[in-house]
Amino acid sequence: MPNLILILGDQLTTDISALENADRKRDRIVMAEVHDEASYTNHHKKKLVLLFSAMRHFAQRLETEGWQVHYQTYHPQNDAQSLEAVVASQLTETGADRVITTECGEWRLHEQVSQWHERLGVPVEIRPDTRFIASKQAFADWAKGRKQLRMEFFYREMRRKTGLLMTPDGKPEGGQWNFDADNRRKWAGKPPAPAPFRVEPDEVTQEVIALVEEHFADHFGTTEDFHFAVTPEDAEQALDYFIDFALLCFGDFQDAMSDNEDWLFHSILSPYINCGLLDPLAVCEAAARAWYAGRAPINAVEGFIRQILGWREFVRGIYWLNMPEYARENRLGNTRALPWFYWTGETKMRCMHKALDATRRNAYAHHIQRLMVTGNFALLAGVQPEEICDWYLAVYADAYDWVELPNVLGMVMHADGGYLGSKPYAASGKYIQRMSDHCSNCHYNVNKSTEEDACPFNALYWHFIDRHRDDFASNPRMGMMYRNWDKQKPERREALLHRANTLLARLEQL
């Protein structure tokens, strides 16, 4: 009897555990573009193009290599609109008596697949996703007994385990674990940032673009200027391009933002790592080789590896350790609706407009835009975590629940009560001014706080500090903020709170 092997849209590698010990002659691989997965959120059009095209290329490759593949292309009138329906019909067609798959990355789908053995009446073998460097169990073992989980300690453990950037006698290369303090330079246009790596759409991608334009016209974003890689070979080239042209400055300008530059020195590899076109450990090893070869400085290479080996693995561990309760957390009691300009980009706040517009055009914004601009604003304004999480899940080409949720709910919104991060990343306009040139082109004045044309981040920041005194005043990392707030004259405090309340009452007009 054949096995049905289900491969999901973010599992596009022949190393996926579902394919282990599979028999090309006997087994059938199932891949499907289904309505339920394409529409459970308002996915950016470029994300849909990336995934459908990468899936089609992967299926073609499997067939060329002699696998039997059932591939369902998207059509709104398909009989099977869910993965379960596709698998059920394939069970009937092939007479297969077993389904094999690799665990999926989202709780929502995981719950469904976990019930398939009962609903479909055959055994469903769900294998661990071995693409992650730390298994779920290894993370759970590390986290056991710790009240708070801190990425830095997990990361050091991962460096020791993998040997990445470690000397033969077990010390961190360069004499330090973390070079973050060197990675905070503002970028003033020099050295010029490389253009993003581009792959021109081939026939398959063009067909998918037409399909997305026809059937997902009301989804967020645009398909214009689609240039993502959709095969492992092209994704490898994107990695080489990053190492050749951007890694050198990645560290220095990691936190910088610019009015004229969407991508700066970031790798733009997350869409590929997350869907299986690139292997995370191999990406880290490539960066480490660049350091040993003297092609990039330690602050760049360590900073880059920390994002993948540290943050990426850490947030995934947090997600699986705490779902499904984690998604419901709202410890700061936020109730505000997400302002509509998150979808349109129409706001006079220059930093927000730039981040939102890049997001709409590219299905990409770099980390500091996500954290310190769109995220920071949502935190200061007290947006409901569920609404801001849904937005982040929809708008980025790299967004999957397991990575988006801890980043937004934990890191940005502090809605988990500090489980993931020791303090909220709340900041006034001063931070954005320090790290970018946005303020000099803004309708608002970053040096003002209470006037009509004052930067909204300034008063909202103090409003956040004031309204969350009970949550943060005893946090050692926040004590200075409260001392600064308390030192201000009562009239000044009142004026700041008044300005913030006015802003909150007309958020949509900002």
Ligand code: FAD
């Ligand atoms: P680079 O800056 O070049 O970093 C290198 C790699 O490190 C990335 O490709 C990514 O794989 C990894 N990485 C960096 N930071 C993180 C992080 N905090 N968590 C996990 N991996 C990280 N990343 C996603 O992949 N999907 C998401 O849905 C997502 N949502 C985010 C939401 C918010 C509010 C924030 C603050 C961050 C989010 N991130 C997410 C993390 C990070 O912003 C993106 O991974 C990064 O911007 C991707 O661009 P890049 O490949 O150019 O990254």
Ligand code: SF4
């Ligand atoms: Fe953003 Fe304020 Fe600067 Fe305008 S002045 S760009 S709103 S930080």
